Amino acid sequence: xxxxxxxxxxxxxxxxxxxxxxxxxxxxxxxxxxxxxxxxxxxxxxxxxxxxxxxxxxxxxxxxxxxxxxxxxxxxxxxxxxxxxxxxxxxxxxxxxxxxxxxxxxxxxxxxxxxxxxxxxxxxxxxxxxxxxxxxxxxxxxxxxxxxxxxxxxxxxxxxxxxxxxxxxxxxxxxxxxxxxxxxxxxxxxxxxxxxxxxxxxxxxxxxxxxxxxxxxxxxxxxxxxxxxxxxxxxxxxxxxxxxxxxxxxxxxxxxxxxxxxxxxxxxxxxxxxxxxxxxxxxxxxxxxxxxxxxxxxxxxxxxxxxxxxxxxxxxxxxxxxxxxxxxxxxxxxxxxxxxxxxxxxxxxxxxxxxxxxxxxxxxxxxxxxxxxxxxxxxxxxxxxxxxxxxxxxxxxxxxxxxxxxxxxxxxxxxxxxxxxxxxxxxxxxxxxxxxxxxxxxxxxxxxxxxxxxxxxxxxxxxxxxxxxxxxxxxxxxxxxxxxxxxxxxxxxxxxxxxxxxxxxxxxxxxxxxxxxxxxxxxxxxxxxxxxxxxxxxxxxxxxxxxxxxxxxxxxxxxxxxxxxxxxxxxxxxxxxxxxxxxxxxxxxxxxxxxxxxxxxxxxxxxxxxxxxxxxxxxxxxxxxxxxxx
Ligand SMILES: Cc1ncc(C[n+]2csc(CCOP(=O)(O)OP(=O)(O)O)c2C)c(N)n1
Numbered sequence: 001x002x003x004x005x006x007x008x009x010x011x012x013x014x015x016x017x018x019x020x021x022x023x024x025x026x027x028x029x030x031x032x033x034x035x036x037x038x039x040x041x042x043x044x045x046x047x048x049x050x051x052x053x054x055x056x057x058x059x060x061x062x063x064x065x066x067x068x069x070x071x072x073x074x075x076x077x078x079x080x081x082x083x084x085x086x087x088x089x090x091x092x093x094x095x096x097x098x099x100x101x102x103x104x105x106x107x108x109x110x111x112x113x114x115x116x117x118x119x120x121x122x123x124x125x126x127x128x129x130x131x132x133x134x135x136x137x138x139x140x141x142x143x144x145x146x147x148x149x150x151x152x153x154x155x156x157x158x159x160x161x162x163x164x165x166x167x168x169x170x171x172x173x174x175x176x177x178x179x180x181x182x183x184x185x186x187x188x189x190x191x192x193x194x195x196x197x198x199x200x201x202x203x204x205x206x207x208x209x210x211x212x213x214x215x216x217x218x219x220x221x222x223x224x225x226x227x228x229x230x231x232x233x234x235x236x237x238x239x240x241x242x243x244x245x246x247x248x249x250x251x252x253x254x255x256x257x258x259x260x261x262x263x264x265x266x267x268x269x270x271x272x273x274x275x276x277x278x279x280x281x282x283x284x285x286x287x288x289x290x291x292x293x294x295x296x297x298x299x300x301x302x303x304x305x306x307x308x309x310x311x312x313x314x315x316x317x318x319x320x321x322x323x324x325x326x327x328x329x330x331x332x333x334x335x336x337x338x339x340x341x342x343x344x345x346x347x348x349x350x351x352x353x354x355x356x357x358x359x360x361x362x363x364x365x366x367x368x369x370x371x372x373x374x375x376x377x378x379x380x381x382x383x384x385x386x387x388x389x390x391x392x393x394x395x396x397x398x399x400x401x402x403x404x405x406x407x408x409x410x411x412x413x414x415x416x417x418x419x420x421x422x423x424x425x426x427x428x429x430x431x432x433x434x435x436x437x438x439x440x441x442x443x444x445x446x447x448x449x450x451x452x453x454x455x456x457x458x459x460x461x462x463x464x465x466x467x468x469x470x471x472x473x474x475x476x477x478x479x480x481x482x483x484x485x486x487x488x489x490x491x492x493x494x495x496x497x498x499x500x501x502x503x504x505x506x507x508x509x510x511x512x513x514x515x516x517x518x519x520x521x522x523x524x525x526x527x528x529x530x531x532x533x534x535x536x537x538x539x540x541x542x543x544x545x546x547x548x549x550x551x552x553x554x555x556x557x558x559x560x561x562x563x564x565x566x567x568x569x570x571x572x573x574x575x576x577x578x579x580x581x582x583x584x585x586x587x588x589x590x591x592x593x594x595x596x597x598x599x600x601x602x603x604x605x606x607x608x609x610x611x612x613x614x615x616x617x618x619x620x621x622x623x624x625x626x627x628x629x630x
Contacts (some may be wrong), residue, residue, distance in 0.1 A: 001086050004026045011082050011109075014059035020256045022059055024256065026051045029078050030285045032089065032305065033270035041090050041300040042100055043074035045102035045283040045293040046145070048204065049175050053143070053278055056080035057171075060268070061139055065463045067111035067127050071144040071154075073101035073427075075173070076110070083109035093423040096598030101427055115427020116392065118151025120144045121170055125161045128168040135627040139268070146190055147178030147342060162245025162300040165272045166347060170246065172252065172275065173282045175282040179297045184364045193237040194251055194279055210355050241275040244599035245450055250277025252355040294442030298424075313519060315480045322414055323348025325383065325458050325486055330356055337445060339386040342366045347387035347416050354624060368390050368542070369397035371411070378409040383462055387414035388444035390430025391421070402470070405442045408467040412458070413437075418447075418472035419509065419560030420603055431589050433472055434508070435565035438538045445537040449495075451478030453535070459476075459486040474510055474560065476599060494541035497546070500528025503621050504552035506545060508534040508567045511558045511608055518613035527621050537567050540574055542596070549575070551622030554583045556617055560608060563588040585620045587613060 004021070005028045008014070014022065030051050037044045055078070057068060063083060070076045080098065081089060084107060092096025102110035112123040120142035121557030127138040148154060149172065161168060167446055174190050176182055213540075248272050260278065267274045282297075285291030288307030289296035301310045304339045316324075330336045330352055338352045339361045344362055353360040363370045374384040393400070393415060404411050418430040437445050444467065448454040454473055461469040495513070498519050507515040512533045519529040530548045534541070537559075549555050557568030569587030575582060589606055596602075603609045607616055 005029070005086070008430055010084065010086075011058040011063055012468045014055065014082070017059065019261075021053075022055050022257045023037045026055045027322045029055070029081050030296070032081065032086075033077050034088050034286050036092055037299070038302050038304045039078075039090070040094060041298075041302075041325045042077070042093055043298050044286070044580070045078035045177075045289045045296040046072075046075035046175075048284050048286055048296075048522050049280040049282045050143070050173055050291055051077045051078045051285065051485060052255045052257050053171070053173060053260060053280065053513070053558045054082060054165075057141075057143075058082050058255050060264045061141075061259075062109070064108040066139040067107075067124070067141070069112045069127070069140075069142045070114055071142060071148040072101050073114035075143075075145070076102045076479060079109065080107070082439045083107055087573065093311050093596050095127045095595075095601050097596075098576040099596060100423065101426055113378055113427070115424070116395070117146070117148040118153040121154055121157035121161060122150070124168050124170070125157055125166055125225070128166050130157060132167070133520070139169065140167075141171055143146055143171045143173055145178070145183050145535075146187060147365055148173040149186055149190075150182065150184050150342065152176065152366055152368060156393060158244050158246070165245060167271060168273055168479075169267055169274065170275045171577070172250075172277045173280055174251070174277060174361065175254075175293075177293055178292045178365065179346065180344055182340075182364075183342070183362045187364075189232045189240060190259050191278075192414060193277065196463045223545065224397075227536065228404070234276065238275065238277060241277075246273045246275035248275045248277065250275075251279045252277065254278040254280035259271050277598045308553045315477040316451060317475075318347075318448075318454055319348040319416055320453055320473075321348075321454050321483065322387065322416070322458065323351050325455040326414075328353055329422065329459060329462060329484065330359065331498070335361075335381070335383040336382050336462065337361070337377055337382050339370050339371045339377075339384060341365055341386075341392065343387070343389065346389070347402060347516075348628065349387055356438070364575070367395040371396040372403045374401040374411045375399070375407065375409045378404075379407065380412050383412070385414055385458075385462075387416060389417040389428070390415050390419075390433040391428050391507040393433060394436070400437070401440050405440045405467045405568060408442045409466045412461045413468065413470035415470050415472040417475040418596065420477055420599050420606070420608070422599035422602065423596050426593045429594050430474075431560070431562050431594065434537055434559060434567050435569075437470050437472075438567075438570060439565060444469045444539065445459040446471045446535060447537055448473055449507075449512035449533045449535070450481045452481045452564040453481050453489075455483060455486040456489050457535075459491045460491070461486050473507065474599075475536055476510065479510070479513055492536050492541055493538040494535050494544050495533040496530070496544065497533055498531040500530050501551050502527045502593065503529040503617060504559065505613075506547045506555065506571060507558040508537050509560055511613075514608065516601075517610040518617055521614045522617055522621070525618065527618070531619070534567065537570065540570060542574060542578075545571065545574065546578060546580065549580070549582050554585075555619065556587060556613075556620060557609065558613060559586075561588050561604075563590060565610045583620075585616065587616055600614075 124142035282293035559567040
């Protein structure tokens with residue numbers, strides 16, 4: 001550990017430093033973070049924006065006794081650096097290395113695991129209540145972004161914490177941005193507090209005015225401090241939070257360590273729930289990130305000097321193909337409306353939003369609301385598509401089941417980042433959607449083997465209109481096939497790709513490609529396999545599957561999903577329903593969470609790459625194979 005920070009015992013000694021020294025710490029943290037993320041990729045903009053806030057927090061509070069809960073957790077890099085993980089930081093997001101999100105098993109300074117948005121206030125409230133039950137005495141705080149504050153859970157928790165007058169601190173890191181520009185009336189309200197000179201002028205004028213009235217003035221301030229609805233509350237910023245039961249401080253410049261420390265000191269003296277409104281700049285201190293905070297929100301390795309990504313994408317990603325195809329379909333079908341929960345760029349909806357702003361909804365980080373909105377749009381005879389990452393769609397389980405499936409409403413679910421996610425790790429894996437979607441009555445589920453098939457599936461889904469349809473596809477670039485004119489696929493039909501009578505391999509999704517390669521390797525070992533691209537996880541192509549199972553006598557299923565309740569399980573259920581019995585080997589993810597690493601590394605760890613499938617198939621078919629045998 002070099003530099004000034006190298007001479008310090010962290011985080012304790014931060015408390016002994018003056019502002020100038022703390023600024024030095026902030027500068028070193030920022031530099032190291034930029035260098036590391038340039039090498040490893042990661043969430044840079046959000047972390048850059050909270051460097052001073054993190055320094056101020058750790059120089060005011062005693063972590064790990066005092067508990068800091070970082071909402072989403074993508075902004076926790078400075079926290080990691082100041083709490084004993086400096087040396088390990090170059091392993092960030094790498095296989096076996098530091099996680100990109102807070103993780104209690106990684107450090108006692110990470111008080112609660114996060115990754116999904118808007119959970120921090122609930123978590124901090126729970127920790128604060130546990131502290132009180134146990135008769136302990138420490139501080140608990142949530143650091144939440146203005147984007148995360150658009151999520152319903154954040155309001156539920158504010159509502160609860162204010163009501164029970166919990167002793168806790170909520171720090172709003174307001175940088176005007178979600179991943180892209182933040183949306184919604186709460187965001188506009190914060191904007192007014194931040195930038196409307198009327199608020200600050202009124203606040204100042206009021207204080208000057210009342211202070212000029214010797215006795216009455218002091219009394220008025222005191223009264224206004226105590227009495228809700230008093231004059232002060234009518235004109236002070238943050239009134240909404242005051243009305244929810246919080247004492248509001250701010251807005252304070254989140255890059256001014258002295259100002260931050262002073263506000264935190266005042267906040268510390270208060271009893272009950274306190275809300276500190278901190279204004280920061282996303283991407284602060286790295287001019288490429290300041291200029292394009294959205295690009296540097298989550299980025300792969302990049303060139304430090306020019307800020308450009310190092311990897312050149314050759315093939316379009318599944319996300320790109322989805323976005324482009326949707327624009328094409330949207331031009332022909334004016335009923336198509338698209339919904340995102342604050343992931344417009346991530347889900348490829350930017351182009352649709354630009355061309356059809358009236359048919360596009362960014363609902364904020366509100367997956368539950370987004371799904372019910374989509375269901376009701378379908379009830380109103382529109383053709384909604386909601387594009388969501390698999391992991392975040394988990395939030396809306398009940399809205400899919402109760403509001404959509406139950407009424408058989410034709411909503412198209414574009415389930416992006418389905419399968420192994422890669423470097424974001426456990427909190428972001430898309431490994432459960434086949435299970436939770438296929439078990440819902442009326443839901444249909446498709447999984448394309450390649451990017452061209454994704455186009456056809458999207459058109460097929462819009463044409464179907466018999467109920468909700470989900471299409472799941474991975475965070476990956478396409479396999480490089482030609483993109484043809486989208487055409488409707490035969491409903492519920494799979495595709496026979498290779499014929500052999502020793503073994504039936506049925507794969508769902510892009511694992512079809514590895515299955516084919518594995519089958520070729522098996523062929524050279526004398527094992528002739530049939531390979532079926534399932535295309536439909538539900539409804540299954542029963543005829544095709546049963547015919548070939550009978551011919552081959554044993555079946556391997558492959559999916560990028562948990563095995564429990566997944567695609568392979570649906571094949572076993574099919575056989576059981578038909579009174580058939582075949583040996584079935586299900587390849588997928590076992591009963592565990594998958595950590596971070598590259599997508600290729602993790603697919604290999606799970607035996608879902610070509611070698612892994614080949615090895616498993618050899619063993620299942622009675623041959624022998626070591627991984628890597630060609
Ligand atoms: C439930 C859920 N939906 C979507 C996301 C993806 N996501 C990660 S960060 C982010 C924006 C968060 O904005 P904000 O809270 O303001 O933090 P900032 O990045 O601006 O610091 C989103 C939408 C998520 N993590 N969780």
